[in-house]
Amino acid sequence: MEALASYVTDAFNVYFTVVEPGGIASEFAKTALVHMEATGGIVDDEYKPIFMRYVANAQKRAGNDSGSPVFQTPEQVAEVVMDVIKADKPPIRVRTSTWAEDLCRLKTEADPDGWKLQEKVASYFLGGDQ
Numbered sequence: 001m002e003a004l005a006s007y008v009t010d011a012f013n014v015y016f017t018v019v020e021p022g023g024i025a026s027e028f029a030k031t032a033l034v035h036m037e038a039t040g041g042i043v044d045d046e047y048k049p050i051f052m053r054y055v056a057n058a059q060k061r062a063g064n065d066s067g068s069p070v071f072q073t074p075e076q077v078a079e080v081v082m083d084v085i086k087a088d089k090p091p092i093r094v095r096t097s098t099w100a101e102d103l104c105r106l107k108t109e110a111d112p113d114g115w116k117l118q119e120k121v122a123s124y125f126l127g128g129d130q
Helices: 001-013 028-038 048-062 074-086 100-109 116-128
Strands: 016-022 093-095
Touching: 001 116, 016 074, 028 048, 093 100
Parallel strands: 016 093
Antiparallel strands: none
16 A cells, blocks of 8 residues: 555545554344354354354454443444545544554554655655655
8 A cells, every 4th residue: 555655646646545444333243144044054164163263252352341342333434534535644544443553553553644654665666755
């Protein structure tokens, strides 16, 4: 993403943002589980144990008592997207929740919005200031 932004942002005034949400509270998982049960359940193959672990951990995360909800509403994520759209200089990367920030911290701590890496890529490949 940073490389693409390096080439087109200044030249064409086109901005790119990766929106990194955490879990989104919706009926998707519930609907998928109901459908699987109605159609014979989960296939008993090498993916089943991984899927079951994922579901168990998602349920555990949903019931946490940390005071910081894991799952956001679609409206909360949309609000972050709208903020990005309205920004004069939108971030290259943005997380939509505290949970997503915590999950991505290792990769984003030194460059939370992605602009430092974008500038470095532009400097290396395009010769510095445009």
